[in-house]
Amino acid sequence: xxxxxxxxxxxxxxxxxxxxxxxxxxxxxxxxxxxxxxxxxxxxxxxxxxxxxxxxxxxxxxxxxxxxxxxxxxxxxxxxxxxxxxxxxxxxxxxxxxxxxxxxxxxxxxxxxxxxxxxxxxxxxxxxxxxxxxxxxxxxxxxxxxxxxxxxxxxxxxxxxxxxxxxxxxxxxxxxxxxxxxxxxxxxxxxxxxxxxxxxxxxxxxxxxxxxxxxxxxxxxxxxxxxxxxxxxxxxxxxxxxxxxxxxxxxxxxxxxxxxxxxxxxxxxxxxxxxxxxxxxxxxxxxxxxxxxxxxxxxxxxxxxxxxxxxxxxxxxxxxxxxxxxxxxxxxxxxxxxxxxxxxxxxxxxxxxxxxxxxxxxxxxxxxxxxxxxxxxxxxxxxxxxxxxxxxxxxxxxxxxxxxxxxxxxxxxxxxxxxxxxxxxxxxxxxxxxxxxxxxxxxxxxxxxxxxxx
Numbered sequence: 001x002x003x004x005x006x007x008x009x010x011x012x013x014x015x016x017x018x019x020x021x022x023x024x025x026x027x028x029x030x031x032x033x034x035x036x037x038x039x040x041x042x043x044x045x046x047x048x049x050x051x052x053x054x055x056x057x058x059x060x061x062x063x064x065x066x067x068x069x070x071x072x073x074x075x076x077x078x079x080x081x082x083x084x085x086x087x088x089x090x091x092x093x094x095x096x097x098x099x100x101x102x103x104x105x106x107x108x109x110x111x112x113x114x115x116x117x118x119x120x121x122x123x124x125x126x127x128x129x130x131x132x133x134x135x136x137x138x139x140x141x142x143x144x145x146x147x148x149x150x151x152x153x154x155x156x157x158x159x160x161x162x163x164x165x166x167x168x169x170x171x172x173x174x175x176x177x178x179x180x181x182x183x184x185x186x187x188x189x190x191x192x193x194x195x196x197x198x199x200x201x202x203x204x205x206x207x208x209x210x211x212x213x214x215x216x217x218x219x220x221x222x223x224x225x226x227x228x229x230x231x232x233x234x235x236x237x238x239x240x241x242x243x244x245x246x247x248x249x250x251x252x253x254x255x256x257x258x259x260x261x262x263x264x265x266x267x268x269x270x271x272x273x274x275x276x277x278x279x280x281x282x283x284x285x286x287x288x289x290x291x292x293x294x295x296x297x298x299x300x301x302x303x304x305x306x307x308x309x310x311x312x313x314x315x316x317x318x319x320x321x322x323x324x325x326x327x328x329x330x331x332x333x334x335x336x337x338x339x340x341x342x343x344x345x346x347x348x349x350x351x352x353x354x355x356x357x358x359x360x361x362x363x364x365x366x367x368x369x370x371x372x373x374x375x376x377x378x379x380x381x382x383x384x385x386x387x388x389x390x391x392x393x394x395x396x397x398x399x400x401x402x403x404x405x406x407x408x409x410x411x412x413x414x415x416x417x418x419x420x421x422x423x424x425x426x427x428x429x430x431x432x433x434x435x436x437x438x439x440x441x442x443x444x445x446x447x448x449x450x451x452x453x454x
Contacts, residue, residue, distance in 0.1 A: 002027040006433050008392060009037060009058040014065050014365045015384045024064070026390040029432030033386050057435075059394050062427055065365045066384050067099025067391030068347060069372040071156075072246065072270065072318040074339070075101075078124045079109025084323045084411050086128035089343060090447060092321075092409040094130045094437040096344035097393030097426040100373070100381050100450070101131060105138035105159050106170035107322070113138040113170075114146045115153050122449055129447030130436060132391075134376065139181040139192065141171050147184050154451025156376045157191030157244070162228045163199040166293075166338065172199065179235060186241035191375075193244040196228035197294060209334035211286035216333035220295045222250035229253045233260045233267060242266040244375060247320045249275045249294040251304030254313045261313075268315045268375060271305055273349040274340045276317065278416060288329045288336035289416045292322070306357055309367060316371035317364075319346045326414050341410050345417050348424035351397060355423060361397060377452060390433035399425040409442075 006026040013022040013034070021037030040054070070093065077085040093101050103121065105112035112118050112135055125133050137155035139147060147158060160181065161172040173181060185192050201224035208215045229245055233256060236243045245257070248271050260267055274292060279299040283290045290296055308314040322339025330336045342349065347368065354364050373382025380389045402421045405413040429437040436443045 002032070004032060004054050006390070007040070007054055007056045008064065008430070009056060010064045010394075011037065011061050012063040013384055014063060014362055019063070019362060024384060024390070024392075026433035029390055031384065031386050031388050031390050034384060059427070063361055063395045063397055064384065065097070065361065065393045065395060066369040066382055066388070067393050067429065067431070068097050068368045069100045069376070069378060069381050070098045070318050070321070070343065070346070071102045071316070071372045071376050072272070072320045073101045073103055073343060074107045074322040075103045076107045076323070078120065080107055082325050082411075083107070086125045086133065088409060088411040089321070090128065090130035090133065090445070091442055092344040094429050094442055095409050095426065097347050097395065097429050098343065099131050099391035099393070099429060099431050100134070100378065101343075102134045102136055102156055102376060105136050106165055106167055109169065111138050111140075111170050112136065112155070113140055113143045115149045118150060118153055118155065126449060128445055129449065130442060130445045131431060131447045132450050133447055134450035134452070136193065138170060139173060139185070141173060141177050144180055144184050147181065147190070148188055151188055151190050151452075156452045157193050158185055159193050159195070159246075161195040163195070163197040163202055163224070165195070175231065182235055182239055182241050182243070186239045191242050191244060193246055194228075194232055195247070196232055196245050197224040198227035198231070201227050207334065209332050211331045211333065213280065213283040213285055213287070213290070213333060216291065217280055217295050217297070219334070220293055222252050222297070225250035225294055226253045230256060233257070233265055236260075236267055237263070237265045240266070245269045247272050247275070247294065248305075248314065249297055249301070251301045251308060254304065254308045258311075258313050269313065270316045270318050271309070271314050272318060272320045273342050273346045274416060275305055276302065276309075277349045277353045286331035288331060288333055289414050289418075290340070291329075291333055291336050291338045292320070292340045293338040310359070316375060317346070317350055317367040318372055319343050321410070323410055323412050323414070325412055329414055340416050341412070341414060342417065343410060344408055345403060345415065345422070347393070347395070347426065348401070348422040349417060351424040352422045355397075361395070378450070390430060392430040393426060394428040394430070396425045396427055397423060399423070401425055
């Protein structure tokens with residue numbers, strides 16, 4: 001038995017069996033045991049008593065959650081580092097209780113569409129990561145031949161767009177090319193993750209420039225999501241492929257997803273903090289910090305998304321952190337960059353709305369840690385139990401704070417949450433048994449680069 005290096009103690013530890021007072025024993029960066037509160041370190045009979053002093057960190061009544069896993073982050077590094085970067089994004093992650101993130105393959109230059117491009121990403125990230133970082137590959141029209149090599153190189157799956165992505169170096173897949181890519185990915189047991197909006201429905205929608213949010217919302221109708229998800233379901237069923245719907249905002253399609261699962265279709269779904277906490281009715285005209293694609297929809301739609309979460313049709317909640325420079329957030333919804341920065345604020349935002357609706361922190365931990373870890377196959381992440389990585393988020397759930405953009409760690413401090421009062425203060429974050437964030441102070445980078453099934 002390796003020598004225990006840390007005992008982390010709380011009156012409220014969220015474990016797979018529920019929340020209870022506990023002491024977590026850590027050795028070599030992993031959880032060795034979850035013990036009764038007040039217990040000492042477990043030692044072998046051959047360990048002399050004088051060598052048994054172990055550091056104890058008692059966080060009192062703060063809640064210990066498994067470190068959050070965010071599988072949808074646009075780091076934009078290299079190539080668009082004025083928008084974000086591994087140094088700033090992973091600092092924001094650590095401050096928000098996120099201990100593992102997966103980087104999306106686009107908005108960086110080059111995009112992660114070949115093994116060589118993956119190598120560039122890894123080289124850039126290696127010395128800058130405050131948390132553990134993995135990578136998605138990209139599926140674009142001309143890289144079917146690159147998908148298996150990327151899979152073998154350790155990417156966690158393949159991101160595609162079914163409508164234009166907004167950047168010319170990452171084109172969308174039409175229906176024929178989607179079928180080709182999905183056939184290849186299914187052949188080696190991979191995962192396709194899709195931005196699901198149908199381009200024909202988008203082309204048929206009214207498009208008017210200007211500051212009115214209602215005009216922008218009309219330009220990204222639910223019908224676009226509904227049609228794209230319906231086609232994904234059909235292709236997944238036809239090919240017995242595994243697919244994942246990114247950033248679902250239309251609740252209309254939830255019954256179709258539930259029915260497909262009942263028929264054995266392998267489809268999973270995520271939503272995002274902004275869809276669960278912000279509503280179209282409250283977006284001021286010209287406030288393009290609220291712009292994202294698909295868009296923030298009406299309150300009634302949000303209620304249905306929460307029902308989908310409660311029923312288990314929506315599997316997980318991840319940020320879709322997609323920042324840009326402030327000048328790209330022009331007051332015109334038609335031309336402003338679409339993306340919401342929430343990596344540091346996702347947990348308190350979701351917890352604030354979850355507690356209002358009667359949900360528990362155990363549910364939040366499942367949506368934001370266990371389920372994303374399962375989606376990516378990160379067997380060492382996502383739970384406080386023996387054998388997992390000693391990744392923890394320590395939260396004061398009854399404390400509140402008001403969001404001040406100056407206190408955010410991502411590079412461009414534009415946020416749709418500015419001025420909001422949220423429940424849940426992250427007091428510390430731990431990565432493999434080492435505290436990487438505490439009361440506003442970040443440690444030096446100690447994150448690792450992750451590969452699928454490693």
